[in-house]
Structures are given as C-alpha cells and as structure tokens.
Amino acid sequence: MYAVTYHRAASVADATKLAKGKDAKYLSGGMTLIPAMKTRLAAPSDLIDLGHIADLKGIKVSGKTVTIGAGTTHSEVANNAKLKSVCPALTDLAGHIGDPHVRHKGTIGGSIANNDPAADYPAAMLALDATIVTNKREIAAAKFFKGLFETALKEGEIVTGVTFTAPEKAGYEKFRNPASRYAMTGVFVAKSKDGVRAAVTGAGDNGVFRSKEVEAALSKSFAASALEGVKVPSKNLMGDLHATPDYRANLVVVMAKRAVAKAG
Amino acid sequence: MSDVSLVVNGRKVSGSVEDRTLLVHFLRENLGLTGTHVGCDTSQCGACVVHVDGKAVKSCTMLAVQASGSEVVTIEGLANGAELHPVQAAFKEHHGLQCGFCTPGMIMAATDMIRRHPEGLDEATVRAELEGNICRCTGYHNIVKAVLAASKTMAKSKGKAKAKAA
Ligand SMILES: Cc1cc2nc3c(=O)[nH]c(=O)nc-3n(C[C@H](O)[C@H](O)[C@H](O)COP(=O)(O)OP(=O)(O)OC[C@H]3O[C@@H](n4cnc5c(N)ncnc54)[C@H](O)[C@@H]3O)c2cc1C
Ligand code: FES
Ligand code: FES
Numbered sequence: 001m002y003a004v005t006y007h008r009a010a011s012v013a014d015a016t017k018l019a020k021g022k023d024a025k026y027l028s029g030g031m032t033l034i035p036a037m038k039t040r041l042a043a044p045s046d047l048i049d050l051g052h053i054a055d056l057k058g059i060k061v062s063g064k065t066v067t068i069g070a071g072t073t074h075s076e077v078a079n080n081a082k083l084k085s086v087c088p089a090l091t092d093l094a095g096h097i098g099d100p101h102v103r104h105k106g107t108i109g110g111s112i113a114n115n116d117p118a119a120d121y122p123a124a125m126l127a128l129d130a131t132i133v134t135n136k137r138e139i140a141a142a143k144f145f146k147g148l149f150e151t152a153l154k155e156g157e158i159v160t161g162v163t164f165t166a167p168e169k170a171g172y173e174k175f176r177n178p179a180s181r182y183a184m185t186g187v188f189v190a191k192s193k194d195g196v197r198a199a200v201t202g203a204g205d206n207g208v209f210r211s212k213e214v215e216a217a218l219s220k221s222f223a224a225s226a227l228e229g230v231k232v233p234s235k236n237l238m239g240d241l242h243a244t245p246d247y248r249a250n251l252v253v254v255m256a257k258r259a260v261a262k263a264g
Numbered sequence: 265m266s267d268v269s270l271v272v273n274g275r276k277v278s279g280s281v282e283d284r285t286l287l288v289h290f291l292r293e294n295l296g297l298t299g300t301h302v303g304c305d306t307s308q309c310g311a312c313v314v315h316v317d318g319k320a321v322k323s324c325t326m327l328a329v330q331a332s333g334s335e336v337v338t339i340e341g342l343a344n345g346a347e348l349h350p351v352q353a354a355f356k357e358h359h360g361l362q363c364g365f366c367t368p369g370m371i372m373a374a375t376d377m378i379r380r381h382p383e384g385l386d387e388a389t390v391r392a393e394l395e396g397n398i399c400r401c402t403g404y405h406n407i408v409k410a411v412l413a414a415s416k417t418m419a420k421s422k423g424k425a426k427a428k429a430a
Contacts (some may be wrong), residue, residue, distance in 0.1 A: 006266060006283040006329045027330070034325045035307045037284075047283070049330060075319075099396025100376065101310060104319040105326070181395070 002043045008052055012135050012158055015048050019156050022046045026158060028071060028110035031102050056109065056160060059083055064166040070109025070159045075100070077108060089170035089188070089263065090128075093120050096174070098181070109159040112144070115151050115208075117238070118182040118201060122208040124172060126199035127188040130164035147206045167192040169222065171263030173255045174202065177242055184243055185251035187214070189259045191222050198256055203248040205238045214256045224257040268332045272297070273341030281328050288312045290328035291338060299339035299368045303398070310397030313369040313376075314338045320376035322396070339368035342375070350421070351375050351414040360410035362401035373397050374411045378418055385415045 009015035015026065025044035027033055028051060036042040050056060056071030061082040068077065077083065078095035097103055097111075097120055111121040112132060125132065125141040132144045135158045144152045153159070167190040174186030183202035190197050198214040201207075213233075217226045232252045234245035243251070269278035272295060279294045291297045291314070302324055303311030312324040315337040342349035348356065351374050361367040377393045378385065385393075390411045391404070399407060 001284045001286075003282065004284050006327060008329075030325060030327070030330065031307065034286075034327070038305060047327075051330065099310070100373070100380075100393055101313055101320050101322045101396045102307070104321050 001037045002040060004037070004044060005046045006049065007046060008049045011053055012050075012055060012160060015050055015053070015158060016135065016156055018048045019046070024048050026050050026113075028107045028113075029073065029105035030110075031098070031106035032110060032114050032116070050109075050158070061086055061166075065163065066166055067161055067163045068108055069161045070113075071107050072109075074098070074103035074106050074108070074111075078103065086166035087128075087170060089172050089190070090124055092262075093124055093172045093188070096120070108162065112162070113151060113153060113159050115145055115147075115149055116182075117148050117204065117207045118177075118184070118186075120172070120174065120183060120186060120201060123186055123188040123199040123201035125162060125164075126208050126210060127190040127197045128164040128167060128170070129190075129192075129194075129197060130162050132159060133161045133163060134159050142210075145208050150207070165192065169263040171259040171261070173258035173262060175251050175255055185248050185255055187211070187252060187255040187259045189214070189218060189256060189263060191218070191263070195219060196222060198259075200252055203237050203252055205236055209236075211252055211256070214252065218256075218260065222260060222263075224261045227253055227257045227260070266329045266332070268328045270331060270333070271335045273337055279328075283327065283329050285328045286324055287314070287316075287326045287328045287331050287336075288323035291323060291336070297338050297340050301365055301368055303365060303369075308396070308398065309366070310369040310373060311366050313372040313397065315372060315376060318379075320373055337372075339371060342371065349375070350417045351378070351411070354410040354414035354417065355407070358406050358410040358413055360402065360407045366397060366399040366401075370394075370397050370399065370407055374414065377411065378415045381415070382419075384419060385412060387412065 024046035170190040174183035185203040234249040237245035301311035303309035
C-alpha cells in the first residue's frame with residue numbers, strides 16, 4: 001500500500017470539507033477499498049473515514065417504506081427483524097455477502113458506490129426501484145448504476161442512504177463462483193403493484209441490468225414455471241474463463257426460477 | 265503518522281504508526297502479538313481474524329488508525345492463564361489443527377460464531393459460517409467437530425452459571 005493520510009470525519013459535511021481539493025477517497029467498511037489499496041489498484045492521497053458518522057447508520061421501516069443508512073453493515077441488514085418482516089429477500093441477500101467477517105465491516109453505501117459488476121446489492125436496488133440518496137440529491141437506481149464500477153456520483157458526493165417501498169414478493173438467488181464466491185450470475189425478482197422487475201448482476205458486460213425477457217414472462221404469472229423455455233440473449237453478457245456469455249444467459253433463467261421459488 | 269490507542273486483550277496500548285499500517289501489522293510488529301497470522305493478500309483466508317468491539321473482523325483489511333479507540337481481542341486474549349478457552353480446548357481434543365497456521369483465525373471466528381448463535385449450532389451452519397476461513401490441512405471435518413463440541417460445552421457452562429445465579 002502506498003502512503004496515505006487518514007482523516008476521521010465527524011459528520012457528512014465534515015467529510016466533504018476534508019475531501020475538498022485532495023485526491024481523496026471515502027472509506028466506509030473498507031472491504032473493497034483496502035484490498036484495492038493493498039494491491040495498489042487504488043492509491044488515494046487521503047482517506048476520509050465515514051465509519052464514525054452516526055447519521056449514516058441505521059434502518060427505518062415505517063409501513064412499507066424502508067430507509068437504510070449508507071453506513072449500515074451487511075450484518076446489520078441481515079439481522080434486522082423489522083426489515084425481515086417486510087422484505088426478507090433483502091435480509092437474505094445481505095446475509096450471503098462474502099463471509100461473517102466481511103459482513104461485520106462492509107456497508108450498503110460502500111457496495112453501491114463501488115458498483116462492482118458482480119456485487120449483490122445493485123441487483124436488489126434496481127429490482128426494488130430504490131432511490132439512492134446522497135448529500136446533494138435523490139437518484140433513481142436505474143440512473144445511478146452506470147456501468148462497470150461506474151455510478152452517477154459526482155466528485156466528492158456522498159451516498160447517505162437508500163429508500164424503497166417494500167414489494168409484495170421478492171427473492172434473490174445467485175450462482176457463486178466456486179473460488180471468489182462472488183455472483184457469476186445473480187437475479188433479484190420483485191413483484192409490486194406496479195408490476196414485476198428482475199435485475200441481473202454478475203452477468204452483464206456493462207454491469208447490473210433488467211432482463212426484459214424474465215420480466216415479460218413473470219408479468220403473466222409470477223411462478224418459476226412461467227420461465228420454462230424462456231430464452232435470454234447472450235449478446236452484451238460477460239464472457240470470461242469462468243463462463244461463456246451463453247452459459248450466463250442460461251444461468252439468468254435458472255437463477256430467476258430459483259429466485260421466484262424463494263419469493264414464494 | 266498517527267497516534268493509535270487501543271485496548272488489546274484488556275490492556276491499554278498506544279503507538280505512533282504510519283497511517284497505512286494495517287491493524288494486523290500493528291498487533292504483530294508493534295505489540296509483538298504474533299498469534300494473529302497473515303495468510304493471504306486478498307482478504308479471503310481469515311488467518312488474521314480478531315475481534316474489534318466484540319465482532320470478528322479481518323485485521324489485514326483494517327487500518328490500525330481506523331481501529332483507534334476500539335477494544336481488540338486476539339487469540340492471546342482467550343485463555344485464562346494456563347486454562348484454555350473452551351474453543352481452544354475443543355480444537356486440541358478433536359484434533360482441529362495440523363500445521364496450525366489457520367488456527368488462531370479459526371478460533372476467533374468460532375468464538376464469534378458461537379456468540380452470535382445462542383440457540384446452538386448445527387453442522388451446516390458451522391460450515392456456512394466458516395466461509396471466510398481457509399484451512400489447507402485438515403479438510404475442515406475436525407474443525408467443524410471442535411466448534412460443535414465447544415458450542416455445547418459453552419452452552420452447558422452458561423446453563424450452570426445461570427442455575428447458580430438463580
Ligand atoms: C472476501 C470478500 C468477499 C466479498 N464477497 C462479496 C459478495 O459475495 N457480494 C458482494 O456484493 N460483495 C462482496 N464483497 C464486497 C463487500 O460487500 C464490500 O463491503 C462492498 O463492496 C464495499 O463496501 P464497504 O463499506 O466495505 O466500502 P469501502 O471498501 O470502504 O468503499 C468502496 C468504494 O465506495 C466508496 N464509498 C464508500 N462509502 C461511500 C459513500 N457513503 N458515498 C460515496 N462513496 C462511498 C469508497 O470511496 C470506495 O471507492 C466481498 C468482499 C470481500 C473482502
Ligand atoms: S490475511 Fe487477512 S484474510 Fe488472509
Ligand atoms: S491446520 Fe494448517 S492451514 Fe489449517
């Protein structure tokens with residue numbers, strides 16, 4: 001790791017002030033940023049630690065409206081009883097990110113700001129039609145996730161939380177890479193009064209996306225059997241040493257079936 | 265450079281370190297607590313697991329300055345003098361280690377896992393919970409046995425303590 005200067009921010013306003021004019025990066029759980037700094041893929045001059053800002057933490061559920069602070073850890077999301085009662089698919093997703101030690105540190109804000117093409121949360125945010133809240137504005141998930149590790153965030157902008165309306169039914173299933181354990185393809189399906197949304201992570205060559213084919217089939221009937229024989233085009237899917245685009249196209253349908261079955 | 269102060273295994277410690285110093289290096293090199301190991305560069309193996317403010321974390325993926333002000337427990341903090349912690353005793357009894365490199369992290373992960381599952385553990389849960397700890401020797405069977413045995417012993421002694429208090 002290259003030398004870096006650490007600052008502990010007391011508030012969101014303090015954090016933006018500390019970052020100004022520097023080649024700084026915000027540090028949340030550090031579960032992505034620190035490994036990247038160790039391998040020198042990231043080399044910020046300054047780190048602004050958001051980990052001690054109380055305003056960024058916590059989960060609020062009022063009726064069907066859910067708000068999760070950016071600094072809330074995967075483990076806190078996984079174990080929140082109120083959230084589980086309105087959106088068990090999301091607590092289940094959080095409980096299967098990485099491993100227990102990673103879940104104790106990693107945060108939802110860090111995960112979505114990072115927008116790894118194989119990360120789990122972006123699929124949930126897109127399928128739940130969530131709003132990403134920053135210190136400056138509110139951004140619909142569909143506009144927020146822009147590509148591989150790319151988001152709508154501007155220089156210095158901080159994600160403060162996410163908010164969404166709990167769906168009637170939702171489910172998430174991923175096919176894990178046997179070594180890295182990241183999703184080789186993961187599908188989040190959600191059914192609400194506005195219709196069905198299905199978002200795919202780990203498979204798109206430009207990051208998370210919605211599958212029209214899966215959504216069309218599930219809009220007719222929200223059941224795994226509705227996906228029988230459905231074909232997803234392999235164009236614009238990722239191909240690497242783990243799986244070809246065709247293999248991933250098939251996985252999208254298989255994971256969508258399992259996700260719907262889980263949604264009940 | 266930054267000043268770091270921590271409570272490690274119940275003892276107040278402090279030091280001045282480069283900001284990029286990882287918590288694991290602070291523990292090993294500044295404090296001489298070499299029980300915590302480094303097994304990988306990728307935050308995957310779990311040889312470096314310690315407890316920070318009561319939660320298991322990978323000390324190779326946290327800066328020492330980031331932890332400043334926290335309470336840390338390492339493998340050296342578990343035994344009560346010559347008396348092994350029940351998880352340590354179970355690893356010994358059930359042959360839960362061979363070379364021993366992964367063991368400190370395994371034991372710190374196991375104590376955290378047992379704390380988070382007061383309802384008790386079964387084999388499938390233990391295996392899933394060990395996702396973040398890699399062992400190159402044992403094939404995990406005896407590690408799983410040891411964790412299950414320790415969780416039973418600890419539940420029993422907790423039960424006894426409760427009965428005494430009542
Ligand atoms: C072994 C291992 C396994 C993992 N497995 C999975 C997995 O299966 N699925 C998965 O989805 N993820 C996985 N992860 C990644 C993990 O979920 C991370 O927690 C997450 O990607 C980043 O969150 P963080 O809080 O650690 O962010 P950090 O690492 O602190 O930051 C990540 C990036 O986001 C920026 N950032 C952080 N917070 C904010 C904010 N509030 N506003 C603006 N920018 C911000 C940072 O500057 C940085 O660029 C794994 C990580 C490890 C080490
Ligand atoms: S040394 Fe920390 S996870 Fe491998
Ligand atoms: S006992 Fe050798 S790595 Fe686990």
